[in-house]
Amino acid sequence: MNLVNPPGDWSYVYSPLLHxxxxxxxxxxxxxxxxxxxxxxxxxYFFKLI
Structure with a gap:
């Protein structure tokens, strides 16, 4: 949960989690x-064949 909570300061965001x-x-x-x-x-189609 530490990775997805707001970082408080956007300069400390884990970069792979940015959009x-x-x-x-x-x-x-x-x-x-x-x-x-x-x-x-x-x-x-498959279930029509059965």
Whole structure:
């Protein structure tokens, strides 16, 4: 919990816990949601076969 509590001073933050800069929505941001969509469709087809 020491890593996720507010540090009190932002100059002492553990750097891997800082948010990345926002560069807008990229095509690579859609890969995982698309993968989950395809898995959901595949599960539906699988249970239709049973």
């Amino acid at each position: 990345a800069e926002w560069h807008g929505l990229m095509l690579t941001d859609l890969i995982f949601p698309f993968f989950l969509f395809i898995v959901g469709i595949s599960i539906g």
